[in-house]
Every structure is written in structure tokens, then in C-alpha cells.
Amino acid sequence: MDLGQQFEGQGYVVLNKIFEKNEIDQITHIVDRIYGQWREENHHALVEQQLINMHSLTHPKYFADHSHERLQFFNLMASAKLTEALECMSGREIYFHNTQLFFNPYQNGKQPYWHRDLQYSPIDDAVQAAEQHNMLSLHARIPLVAEKGVELIPKSHIRWDTALERNVRFELNGHQNHESLPDSVLIELEPGDVLIFSAQMIHRGNYALNPVRKALDLCLGSPHPLVSGFLDAAGLPSDQELEQIDNHQWYTLAKCVSANTVANTIG
Numbered sequence: 001m002d003l004g005q006q007f008e009g010q011g012y013v014v015l016n017k018i019f020e021k022n023e024i025d026q027i028t029h030i031v032d033r034i035y036g037q038w039r040e041e042n043h044h045a046l047v048e049q050q051l052i053n054m055h056s057l058t059h060p061k062y063f064a065d066h067s068h069e070r071l072q073f074f075n076l077m078a079s080a081k082l083t084e085a086l087e088c089m090s091g092r093e094i095y096f097h098n099t100q101l102f103f104n105p106y107q108n109g110k111q112p113y114w115h116r117d118l119q120y121s122p123i124d125d126a127v128q129a130a131e132q133h134n135m136l137s138l139h140a141r142i143p144l145v146a147e148k149g150v151e152l153i154p155k156s157h158i159r160w161d162t163a164l165e166r167n168v169r170f171e172l173n174g175h176q177n178h179e180s181l182p183d184s185v186l187i188e189l190e191p192g193d194v195l196i197f198s199a200q201m202i203h204r205g206n207y208a209l210n211p212v213r214k215a216l217d218l219c220l221g222s223p224h225p226l227v228s229g230f231l232d233a234a235g236l237p238s239d240q241e242l243e244q245i246d247n248h249q250w251y252t253l254a255k256c257v258s259a260n261t262v263a264n265t266i267g
Contacts, residue, residue, distance in 0.1 A: 011157035012197035111178035
């Protein structure tokens, strides 16, 4: 089964040894510095809200004194192996949307919760269901330490919730969003591997099995009106940086999407 067939059928693929050790070391160095700055700025929220992720790691505010690292970061993320694999897998033009870093909550008593990514947006659940087959929103998870960190419900990217899944996801009829769901798959990854999965399939993180969790997620996809408006142009390369990125197709398309969104908003 090729990558496209596996993703179409299951909603996820695992790409083994996409990144070399030296590439993971470079990514880790950059991510650790950014995460350290973010923790200092958000310590209260980190503790009080038991946060499990941060976003927008490519924002210029994290590179005020490290401008060379921003270009390096963009190049590392868009590695030739990964961009080629995604192109083969999806058969569509892929654009870069954002980045997230996932880590364990400050105190490890927080329960993991089942969700589809857009359920935390203002977009009505019925609209999400209706557009499910027209959307390609992806996470490319790059673990910086070994993890059993993502649990998925295979095939939930091509169908909407069962009655039980809906009750659990929205905590209806006495259910809680951390309950076990049938047919789930827990993914185990090593540094260098990449997990590609649909952001709109039912999934959750795992904290209990991972004493330390540090995973960089690239938010990628095919342009769609439901999500294009959430793209923050500040997280994209400048025109000057774009000229120095070897595999720049993700970022070039993202800048076009951003420009079109702005133009449509003004128009």
C-alpha cells in the first residue's frame, strides 16, 4: 500500500527516519530556545491553565537576536524528504499554516481529551461535517524525544462521529472527553520519524506514558475557506528569506493564500 492509499484509507501515515540525527539536533536547539522564551512569558498560564502546547514558533518575536536561526528553521522543516513524501501522499499543493509545540502539562494530572481540531473554532459542527470531504488539514508531527504521544481513531477523517464519539467529544449525556473510545490506535515514534495525520480526525494526546514530551507539529494543508482566514502572515518567511529556502513551495503557497485572504477581506 502506498502512502496516498494508506492516508486515504486510515487518515494517517508514519514516515520512518525522515530526519537525520543532526537535523533533529538543530531543530531541537532552536525549539528549546523558543520554548524557553515562551515559558518565561507565559509561566502563569502554563501553570494555571495546565497548557499542553504553544503555537507560532516561527513568529519574528522569537528571533529578534537570532535572525539566522529563522531561515535555518524554515529550511529544516521543509526538508526534501518530507515535502516529497507529502506531495506523493496527498496529490495536492500543500501550504504551510502554522507550527505547534506539544509538551506535558505542568502537573501530570490533566486528562487527555478527544477532539477534532476545528471544534475549538467558531465554525459550527454541522458545517465542519459538511465540508469534511473537501478539506485537507494536516499535522506533521516531528518528535524531538521518543514518544507514545498521539492516539487516533482510524477512518474518522472520512466520516463524522458515532453517537458515542459525539457524546464523549462534547461531554454529553454524562460522558467525559477523556473516556476510552473503541478502535483507537496509539502511535509510537522515535526522533527522526514523522507522523502525518488529518487534523479533523478524532484524536488526543497522551501524557501518562511520556515522562517527557516534546513534539513539533507542522500545521499544513490544502487551502480551504474554512481555515485560510486563520493563517497569520507574521509566521511566514519574508520575501528575502523565501529566496534562500531550498524547498520553498509550502511557504510560497502560504504567502499567496495570505495575500488572497487579505484582498478578499478588503474587497
